[in-house]
Amino acid sequence: MVRAVSGPTSFSGGELAATEHLAALLGSPPRGEVWVGDDAAVLSGREGPLLFATDLLVEGVHFERALSSCADVGWKALASNLSDLAAMGGRPLAAVVALAGASQPDLDSLYEGLLEASRAYSCPLVGGDLSDSPVLVVSIAVLGTTDGRPPVLRSGARPGERLFVTGTLGAAAAGLRLLRVDPAATGELVGAHRRPRPRLGEGIAAASLGASAMIDLSDGLGLDLARLAAASSVGVALEGLPACAGATEEEALGGGEDYELLFSASPEIDVAGEFARLGLRPPIEIGQVVADPATRTLDGEPLPRAGYLHRL
């Protein structure tokens, strides 16, 4: 999920409870499949796991027309879906796009951004739906593959492992803050808000080197780290917060929409070396997985609760 609202929000939203409730309703998947509760669902196919995910953006909730063009919204809608595939170590096969409430000029602009992201990340747009609506809605579903590798779930982190993020944090939230002051603002932070980059190469690299758990930072490190820890029944001890230049610590922790990946890996793995071998920026080591699930610390202090949840 993506967000337009800035600033840390409390954990007490209805979204987590609703998701847990739905997981119970939907029942247990067959062996080898994963349904609700990870970044993408995993379906078993004869040729290996398929990934299936959906993410929708609503005007006024996920984006403001005054601050982002429809082309930016189109890019971000596809990018946020692709990020869900990245978080499982997958690559995209195809996407379908359902649009509601777009005028003809909106449509052209939305598809400009959608097609830019489609080409940038080799994800053909193969179909869709168009509808009237009082509010602009962009709903995308993506199909992906792990090319036979086991997908990386949120639930595999083990005590003693190291935690990594694929880049500095808070840029998207800082960019949104700048845009709110000056809608004509430009620069890297604004670009990070408008055109987030799904870390597909990094996700495949992490999966290949044996990452034990992974999640994308769509709702902020504070919340997404807690999700990974809860799914793995472990605690986490952060040793610093890699805020990007120009972002506050709050934005780095609770800002969301950075779409960097958070993953865990055994200390015996040369993560930086493996990334470098693939021509990728080395990930940033941010802390350790610990045994006690109640432990959530930053430099030894309790980790502030922050991150974006829909109210519902």
Added chain:
Amino acid sequence: MVRAVSGPTSFSGGELAATEHLAALLGSPPRGEVWVGDDAAVLSGREGPLLFATDLLVEGVHFERALSSCADVGWKALASNLSDLAAMGGRPLAAVVALAGASQPDLDSLYEGLLEASRAYSCPLVGGDLSDSPVLVVSIAVLGTTDGRPPVLRSGARPGERLFVTGTLGAAAAGLRLLRVDPAATGELVGAHRRPRPRLGEGIAAASLGASAMIDLSDGLGLDLARLAAASSVGVALEGLPACAGATEEEALGGGEDYELLFSASPEIDVAGEFARLGLRPPIEIGQVVADPATRTLDGEPLPRAGYLHRL
């Protein structure tokens, strides 16, 4: 696409133009794949064609809360997506559901209907997204398979072939008309509006017996027949309109939301016999495919233009 608005609408909407425009933008798929322009996209997989489709429902556009419960909306949202798979001769593998603007009671009711349809048509709900929104939106994407058979496209109808529909028409529109007069109305027509049944078995039967072209009647026979004829570059001569008991001729032609299938087949094929062999109701023969693409007749008279298009 599905609709809540009753009565024939003119052809001059923006939806067709927008769809053609998008098809041009998205470019040509690789050999063996079909992107925009059919009921579902066809992706080539090593184990045979995969089908991928999406359809979204917006409150006030596709449904009215006063006339349908959220459970009905959930059922219809999944059913309309499954109908797109049926129209290609496919069966469902999985669906993802993105919901926006649903309160907790809405969510429970939506999932009640979604899960009823999921069980009725063996389509597991494997994931989704939840979001705030000022208006209720239900967006679904489905993945399906043809189990190795070639998918039935809209474009394969040839002159001399016979046209069939899998059931009588107009029930859903008639049901909506009754509900508008009395929101407490019940009965078969109301049921057809609230709980349409995707014709998955019929679609597989038609594909198996060698149907040359197929489409689902989501927007009304008038419009969907024109789509099939245009895709196949043929004309059509109808020999009667199988309106269901209680539906007007207008509702049968332009009502939409019946989700029956329309298909063409060679006159040498014993269509009724093949359906009966599979324990299915025999389809209704409604006319003939003719060579001149300008021919669109009903009992020798020009076919009235009717069907639902979004304005955009």
